Amino acid sequence: MRRQLGTAVLATIALIVLLGLAYPLVMTGLGQAFFSRQANGSLVKVGGRTVGSSLIGQAFSDTAGKPLPQYFQPRPSAAGNGYDAMASGASNLGPSNQTLLQDVKERAVAYRRFNRLPAGTEVPVDAVTSSGSGLDPDISVANALDQAPRVAAARGLPPARVVALVRQHTDGRKWGVLGEKTVNVLDLNIALDRAG
Numbered sequence: 001m002r003r004q005l006g007t008a009v010l011a012t013i014a015l016i017v018l019l020g021l022a023y024p025l026v027m028t029g030l031g032q033a034f035f036s037r038q039a040n041g042s043l044v045k046v047g048g049r050t051v052g053s054s055l056i057g058q059a060f061s062d063t064a065g066k067p068l069p070q071y072f073q074p075r076p077s078a079a080g081n082g083y084d085a086m087a088s089g090a091s092n093l094g095p096s097n098q099t100l101l102q103d104v105k106e107r108a109v110a111y112r113r114f115n116r117l118p119a120g121t122e123v124p125v126d127a128v129t130s131s132g133s134g135l136d137p138d139i140s141v142a143n144a145l146d147q148a149p150r151v152a153a154a155r156g157l158p159p160a161r162v163v164a165l166v167r168q169h170t171d172g173r174k175w176g177v178l179g180e181k182t183v184n185v186l187d188l189n190i191a192l193d194r195a196g
Contacts, residue, residue: 044186046193052186057137058083060189067114070154071192072139072147074185075126076107079134090132104128115150138182141170151192165191 031039042054052058059082060071067073080087093100107128112121124143130136144166152162169188173179 044190046190051190053137054184054186055137056083056085056135057185060185069114069150071189072144072151072183072185073114075136075139075143076128076130077134077136078130083135085135088133088135090134091130111146115146117146121146137186138171138184141166141181141183144170144183144188155192157195161195162192165195 043050057074061067077083078091108123111127124140126140127143148162152159
């Protein structure tokens with residue numbers, strides 16, 4: 001029994017050193033060496049100042065939480081009070097849940113009003129539902145194009161210029177076949193600020 005206990009203790013110490021110290025250090029080193037930007041959060045800097053991450057959505061609103069019309073708006077967030085990375089998660093409401101159905105109906109009305117769209121206009125699903133994480137940084141191309149006239153008017157830019165920016169910042173499908181084309185809201189809004 002004493003011999004088995006000694007072997008178990010030595011195996012435990014060896015595994016702690018190997019898996020608790022060596023493996024994490026090697027993976028951290030490889031991440032920093034080959035994928036430094038991604039390993040450090042894919043932070044986006046403008047003028048030397050960090051303005052966000054290309055992997056985590058954020059609200060473009062004033063201090064009172066009111067959306068700013070001169071910026072493209074992300075999809076709704078169920079993470080905490082909105083885009084709280086410490087409270088990442090979905091609402092867990094199913095498609096037949098009355099609360100979700102009411103929220104979607106209210107968001108559709110607000111979306112049409114904010115973007116000055118006619119009452120019967122079809123609204124992209126990502127404009128009225130949150131993602132599984134509540135932190136999705138991307139919106140659909142349809143959502144971006146619906147918002148383009150509002151953004152152009154708020155900035156005094158020609159609508160064609162804003163639509164061209166949307167097209168320039170549209171990301172293709174992963175590996176050419178997976179998912180849909182998307183637009184990263186932070187990248188697009190930074191491009192808008194540079195355009196004037």
